[in-house]
Amino acid sequence: MTQAKAKSAPGAKDAISILTEDHKKVKKMFMDFKKLMNSEDKKEVEKSLLVKRICEELTVHMQIEEEIFYRAVRAAIDDDDLMDEADVEHAGARDLIAQLDEMEPGDDHYDAKVTVLGENVDHHVKEEQDEMFPKAKKAKLDLTALGAQMLERRHELQAGGGASAGKKNARAA
Template structure:
């Protein structure tokens, strides 16, 4: 058993960092985590749980959008010479941020609050589908170093989370 652990560490060390996550894997993991939070929100009736989940959703989406806009999108736009996918994704981020602003720090007050969370969920679902079905495959086909990009994004995410704490 010890030999296996040593082997894994050696292999991970060969790649600079243990278990490097490429940019797309990092973004997909974020998408999955947020989707689960929306699912949990739909299942709960507790006002306290709703508030907590919305705070987590808003925080996760804000950080996710920022690392995409600062690091991932500029790299993809340059690599693809893109004039449509990235600008459209950026506009979608603006709509998401508008809804986040309407939800942050607000106590759940019934159907309008739930409606805003539902619309936010639908915007995010649409945005995620476009990224995963269109942008990510095209980005993978470029010469971008996705592991290096992912490392930069992970570092920036850690910085943003530390600032928020």
């Protein structure tokens, strides 16, 4: 791999490792939710906090993928069907996130919505990791430069610069 260019700092992470780490983190959070669901007590406060974190993580993850990674990959690989499918799956996830944003644990279908969101994300992640990422690697994209751009954008978004990931993300300025 000889794609490092002037822009990438030493030790910089490549785009695929960043996204794969996010996937693991989110998967673990969905597993934690399942544990809360199976607990004897209702665990409503814990559920509510966890689901907010899941939705924020996913929202930022999808946004940096779309703005930076997907855009570059779509241009570099000849597979619009694969990329279109990923877009539609993101839209489906956003729809459930928007519904959950209006809900509280204990509401009708709350647990089911979180569960289905987790199942959909699982399916989507599998397609990214098994199909999209190998194609991106083959296409010889500058994954280190893309990784740096994604981290920068993530910091912006987490500082309140545009992810509609919930009200508690107050603008920092």
